[in-house]
Amino acid sequence: MAQNHVRSAGMRNGSNGRNGSNGTAPKRTPGRPRSEESRQSILRSTLKLLKQEGGFPDLCIEAIAADANVGKTTVYRWWPTKAALVADAFSASAEQELQFPNTGSVYTDMRLQMRGLIRIFRSQRGKVVAALLAGGQSDPELLEAYRDRFLWPRRRQAYQTLQRGVDRGELPAGSNFDRILDTLYGPILMRFLIRHVKLEESFADEVCGLVLKGLDHKAAR
Amino acid sequence: MAQNHVRSAGMRNGSNGRNGSNGTAPKRTPGRPRSEESRQSILRSTLKLLKQEGGFPDLCIEAIAADANVGKTTVYRWWPTKAALVADAFSASAEQELQFPNTGSVYTDMRLQMRGLIRIFRSQRGKVVAALLAGGQSDPELLEAYRDRFLWPRRRQAYQTLQRGVDRGELPAGSNFDRILDTLYGPILMRFLIRHVKLEESFADEVCGLVLKGLDHKAAR
Amino acid sequence: MAQNHVRSAGMRNGSNGRNGSNGTAPKRTPGRPRSEESRQSILRSTLKLLKQEGGFPDLCIEAIAADANVGKTTVYRWWPTKAALVADAFSASAEQELQFPNTGSVYTDMRLQMRGLIRIFRSQRGKVVAALLAGGQSDPELLEAYRDRFLWPRRRQAYQTLQRGVDRGELPAGSNFDRILDTLYGPILMRFLIRHVKLEESFADEVCGLVLKGLDHKAAR
Amino acid sequence: MAQNHVRSAGMRNGSNGRNGSNGTAPKRTPGRPRSEESRQSILRSTLKLLKQEGGFPDLCIEAIAADANVGKTTVYRWWPTKAALVADAFSASAEQELQFPNTGSVYTDMRLQMRGLIRIFRSQRGKVVAALLAGGQSDPELLEAYRDRFLWPRRRQAYQTLQRGVDRGELPAGSNFDRILDTLYGPILMRFLIRHVKLEESFADEVCGLVLKGLDHKAAR
């Protein structure tokens, strides 16, 4: 629900969202408007450097500004911390992905989406997620950003997928969705972060088998 | 007793592994022996500061040395990186806890141990684990330290617990233990790290119910 | 009245240099005329801040613009450098003071005027003069402004005063006026700038005594 | 008298000044001693850059550190401000110069020394003095440094020179030395700083003539 940025870099001027009843004046703040070009250049450089070096801690704003051909001030003007910047950059890159399919089977829907997640975790993009979660351990705002922009949007879709399963009778009515979802995704996250066992796409199938197969006739609450 | 660090600098001298009666090599290098007092003071300060500040990234060796009343050189002499130091400090504090009980029921054995883990995660010690995992995302050695000193010792015990379940017929023969364990512990780790849902001890019961109850008559492979 | 700045940007338009009756060029450029209010506000703020902070080097245009409730652009539009601005501000504040009296005695005329100068040096206005001279050491234009607007106007009057002395026979004919004047004012400037001895008004009397008394019967060339 | 540095970069260790009655322990502070090489390198670079660029205000510590192959920290460790650094650098370069001769004539002694001063003012070194005095107008400590290291040492010598004149009967007994000296040097300083008249060596002769010739039979108090 809370969909705002870490510290809203919001829309101050520009072709911004409708403003109420006043149809005549789009109410721009005075002064030179923010450079959209710079903004995107910064986010692009952030992702680029985040994938290269030793992750979040070795990422330095000085380098981002240099890479983006931008003054350091411009970075600091719009993002209060390195964390907020990374969150924004990640979020900008994680727009329309990891949709849930609708195959008529909860098991298949979840399984396929989880496989997609594992694919992302194993790609370059995985480093960004790891950096975000790692950074979040010492920066509550960053963690909140991860939840708001990555976790909740997807989980809302997951709720619908599970609900379809309930409606179809595949899952018992009254199932605790969060409990199920954490039990499905937790194992993937664990292998992703701890790396004690190689994370394969097939692991999605295994976890789904373990968790969902047992549900169709046993109680999940 | 003498805990070596990640990039083992071995034991050169000092009051290490007793060799009084051993006739093979009473060899002690010349010079002043390593100060056991300093060593412990450093590890103590490391843990202390790790719990306080913004976790691993904000932890600085300068502060540790100051807090421990020790020269920076002494820290660098014995630990090659901040990560190694933290790993050692963590390791030194990870006494024998989280033993698995043997109640005659896999379900109960796992459930109780998982509750213990959640208790630790929710305590001050949790911050250290979080810091270690966070740091490990950009430092493979640190992550390896976590696995070697925290994960594997416990998991070896868990294997035995599960095996007892198999022996008793509670679990199907040929069960993939790692798959089961990751499905049990992953959800806890997920809630611990992402904090999207409050991590309660009862969550251990719920996950065990979801995962283990379905196993006694469904195949886990 | 309209004081141009060092690197004269001339007068383009505005309610400046009255040209009502002048038939040659009543030419006024089109467009909005320069805001006299802003101009004075800027000069006022410049002097104000120059007296406060650490003098010329710590004076910053950003602060002037803010203090004057004026856009930075407006300052830069009319004054090419900080130095030019300060020179203008100083110049605008250097009303007709420090007139030379005409008592019938060179000694008295000089002495009284020098006392007036010392009074100014010891007042708030002194800080501005000091800032101007200090800034001038690394900015020839600024120094030139000091000379043109402060030194020469007064010195021209001083020449007349000395000439009256020559005419009256108080000073030898053929006296080198600059040499005399520098010998009179140099000591005051020295104490003002170096502050090794407190600068008192009576010092004017002492220097005049030392320099002028010896002149009426000894040759000054 | 007060001969200390701006903020004494004093002698903490090294082959320092005799320490009282204890002949055995030269009492070195612990830790790595200050690098004499760095110190000199910094002072050298400071003078070099001060002569080049636009004087004191354009001198930047970053450039000094770079030119001296030294960390910025090292500069800041030993000199609190740019001003203090310049004062030190200047002082280190102004050791044994501008001695007063002893020719048997006050007039000649002063005249020759003043000519030497003018030579310095007209040389590259003059820029440093100007920078020091300019900086001093907004930095009392810097001005104090100028007085302590440049003015007073020389003035003490000047007192002796004048006293010899009194002893010889060239100057009236009870002469106010500071008044005389300011009247002699002030004019030179004025022409040096304001540059309204070219500063020639012969000006020393002229001022001495004007001031000292009148003294041998007129009272200087």
Add this chain to the structure above:
DNA sequence: ACTTAACCGAGACGGTACGTCGTGTCTTGCC
């Protein structure tokens, strides 16, 4: 009345230098 042109405030922009902090290394004298 309408256009044109220059002004104005606000404030974002790419930069440069600031003074500070932490890094990992080194150099001392003492233990």
Add this chain to the structure above:
DNA sequence: GGCAAGACACGACGTACCGTCTCGGTTAAGT
């Protein structure tokens, strides 16, 4: 040879101003 103390070269930090630039909005003179 370990140890504390602490100076060293280095590099990134986050801030302050620089001088430039774009905005929307005046304010007149010249149509």
